[in-house]
Amino acid sequence: MIRALLLLFTLAFAVPAAAQDSDFVPAGTQTVEDIMARQRALADGDESVRAVRDRQGGPDEAVADGIGLTADGTMGQTNDWSDPGIWRGVRYDDLDMRSQIRGPAATTLIQTGGMEWLERRAGPLRVWGGGLLFFTLVALGIFFLLRGRIRIDGPRTGRTLVRFRVYERFAHWLLAGSFLALAVTGLLVLFGRIAIIPIFGHEVWGPVAIVTKWVHNNISWAFMLALVMVFVLWVLQNIPDRSDWQWLKRAGGIFGGGHVPAKKFNAGQKAIFWAVIILGASLSVSGLSLLFPFEMPLFASTFTHLNDWGIGGLFGGLPTDLAPQEEMQLSQLWHGIVAFVMIAIIFAHIYLGSIGMEGAYDAMGKGRVEEQWAREHHSIWADKVMAERDDPRRKQTGSPDANPTPAE
Numbered sequence: 531m532i533r534a535l536l537l538l539f540t541l542a543f544a545v546p547a548a549a550q551d552s553d554f555v556p557a558g559t560q561t562v563e564d565i566m567a568r569q570r571a572l573a574d575g576d577e578s579v580r581a582v583r584d585r586q587g588g589p590d591e592a593v594a595d596g597i598g599l600t601a602d603g604t605m606g607q608t609n610d611w612s613d614p615g616i617w618r619g620v621r622y623d624d625l626d627m628r629s630q631i632r633g634p635a636a637t638t639l640i641q642t643g644g645m646e647w648l649e650r651r652a653g654p655l656r657v658w659g660g661g662l663l664f665f666t667l668v669a670l671g672i673f674f675l676l677r678g679r680i681r682i683d684g685p686r687t688g689r690t691l692v693r694f695r696v697y698e699r700f701a702h703w704l705l706a707g708s709f710l711a712l713a714v715t716g717l718l719v720l721f722g723r724i725a726i727i728p729i730f731g732h733e734v735w736g737p738v739a740i741v742t743k744w745v746h747n748n749i750s751w752a753f754m755l756a757l758v759m760v761f762v763l764w765v766l767q768n769i770p771d772r773s774d775w776q777w778l779k780r781a782g783g784i785f786g787g788g789h790v791p792a793k794k795f796n797a798g799q800k801a802i803f804w805a806v807i808i809l810g811a812s813l814s815v816s817g818l819s820l821l822f823p824f825e826m827p828l829f830a831s832t833f834t835h836l837n838d839w840g841i842g843g844l845f846g847g848l849p850t851d852l853a854p855q856e857e858m859q860l861s862q863l864w865h866g867i868v869a870f871v872m873i874a875i876i877f878a879h880i881y882l883g884s885i886g887m888e889g890a891y892d893a894m895g896k897g898r899v900e901e902q903w904a905r906e907h908h909s910i911w912a913d914k915v916m917a918e919r920d921d922p923r924r925k926q927t928g929s930p931d932a933n934p935t936p937a938e
């Protein structure tokens with residue numbers, strides 16, 4: 531009896547001990563080498579979400595792998611969903627997931643693209659965007675040193691012409707004021723953490739960030755309203771025509787000297803106008819998609835069209851199967867890129883509309899410009915306005931343009 535008990539005891543402990551001591555590995559179990567090999571491959575290769583996915587396989591491969599806990603609780607081949615397979619499915623949004631939380635992104639628990647987005651936002655967007663603004667300012671500074679202020683060449687007449695009416699100036703300053711507020715707060719959102727926290731600390735950045743976000747989100751409506759107003763008021767005068775070609779061929783006379791005939795807006799101003807309208811519209815749409823998260827996905831449908839037109843092929847085919855978060859991340863990056871380009875253009879505009887050109891600011895400041903300035907920079911427009919002003923029939927009607935006001 532004692533011998534039988536001893537045999538039983540020995541058998542009970544001997545089998546697991548033998549299994550621990552030997553190199554026995556249950557079928558399908560991942561070894562440390564497997565994991566290290568996969569990590570090496572990840573480190574070597576393309577880290578894009580889809581490349582990783584192709585290399586690791588999706589849920590189908592996970593079923594084939596079938597690695598996980600078997601019915602009796604030991605690691606091994608399950609021929610069913612495995613832990614890695616499940617997490618892979620979670621990661622690539624391929625599982626039929628349900629959640630009590632309502633919302634388009636509620637069932638996306640892991641979104642690998644978030645890391646790529648974070649790196650692009652913290653890296654190239656800040657570096658290239660900040661660089662663009664810096665070099666634009668440097669270029670304008672050099673231009674100012676070389677060319678100096680563009681002066682009114684001829685003798686002043688003492689008379690002025692109406693250039694912008696009060697509602698036009700209101701639209702312009704609403705656009706300018708809101709844009710500048712958005713530019714400053716937008717730059718704070720992007721650079722605040724690295725620029726403010728190291729100097730002033732978290733205590734300062736906290737309230738600044740709250741105000742910044744509030745201003746940015748709410749002033750955007752004023753910008754969109756002003757953009758529509760400016761478009762409606764000035765679109766007809768900004769349609770390109772033959773006079774623009776002459777102006778462009780001589781670069782507006784900036785380098786060769788002399789003045790090139792121009793209508794109310796010259797080709798350079800038309801370029802600014804269309805840049806403001808197109809970039810401003812793109813900023814508005816991508817901004818709205820950020821303001822209403824997951825409600826306005828823009829990129830999957832845009833990429834589908836670009837692929838259909840063959841443009842996507844230039845980039846190796848653009849992805850059209852985007853997770854809701856990926857849509858948001860692309861909106862944010864696009865919003866940032868467009869904003870940087872527009873701010874750089876506006877730097878040049880502000881320069882020319884203020885210190886860069888004598889007499890230009892009066893157009894938006896007072897609404898009237900010196901007649902000589904108008905003759906030099908917008909001769910076709912000036913001739914037309916002066917002809918109308920001097921028309922005896924208009925003088926009788928008492929039109930507001932009829933009586934020239936002496937310049938102050």
Ligand code: HEM
Nearest residue numbers: 705706709710799802803806876880883884890891893894
């Ligand atoms: C805050 C500084 C700004 C100043 C001093 C300024 C000045 C001016 C001036 C003087 C004009 C009239 C030029 C003329 O009579 O031919 C003008 C026009 C215009 N401004 Fe501004 N502006 C400023 C900001 C902005 C901003 C931020 C935007 C857009 C986001 C903008 C958009 C426009 C557009 C579309 C025009 C008409 C086309 C053109 O003249 O280029 N401005 N601005």
